[in-house]
Amino acid sequence: MKAVVQRVKNASVSVEGKVSGSITEGLLVYLGVARGDAKADADWMADKVANLRIFEDNQGKMNLSVKEIIHVKVNSHDIQPRFGVLAVSQFTLLADARKGRRPYYGDAADPIEAKALYEYFMDKIMEQGLLCESGVFQAHMEVAYTNDGPVTILLEHPEGKNEQVSED
Template identity: 55%
Template sequence: MRTVVQRVSRASVTVEGRISGAIERGLLVLLGVGQDDAESEAEYLAEKIAGLRIFEDENEKMNLSVVDVGGAVLAVSQFTLYGDVRKGKRPSFDAAARPERAKELYEYFVAQIRAKGLRCETGVFQAMMHVELVNDGPVTILLDSKKEF
């Protein structure tokens, strides 16, 4: 699994003109599921993301997690994180999981985030979504469950 984690002061997802998920202070997580991913990757990333110390403490040091600051998570599925453009200019998505499996693992990831006591809003799987955010910092972190980066 791959994620782009952004510290936000607010974020929302709109599908067909309706807001499907919105948060104030917290993390926007764009989540891509790979062909070989399993529940263990979702568990690893949920644990890592819930504990990421990327919020500032009273000394303006990144030392607090989203849990520590009482923030929320907006999780949005994004298979394009597996786009491979090493050859040519058109991305190949061969490494992305099939939609049925990707949805299952995306929902499992959301459940894992919620199990950590975090409010987790979501987009709509496989829908055309409009994501709006105010990146706070900006702070953007890339995570890969296989630790490829």
């Protein structure tokens, strides 16, 4: 499982001119499900996304997660009405372009399995008390957003793919 996580000031996804999901502030997550991924991978990814400390504290240091920043904003009465996560399925994250000029997508999960894990990932985000909006699985989507920072983080699971673990 792979994800591109972007801290955003706003984000929306549209299909055929209709908005299917939007947030006013939070995280835009492009999620790619690989062949062989399981619920444990989605559990790990949802926990990592919800607790990734990439929002600034009052000293300007990236020290707060999306879950923590909501509490800060609620207490300061500065919460946006649709603050949370916008999850967009994206099998192209599994592309292998090392050879030739046409990417190979054979590492992407079968669509039925991928959709189930994508939806499970979103459920796990919501279980953490976060709003989770989404795109439309397997649809041609238009994504609009304003990257804040810019802050863009690449996440990959399962463990064993050169990941260094730090719980700071």
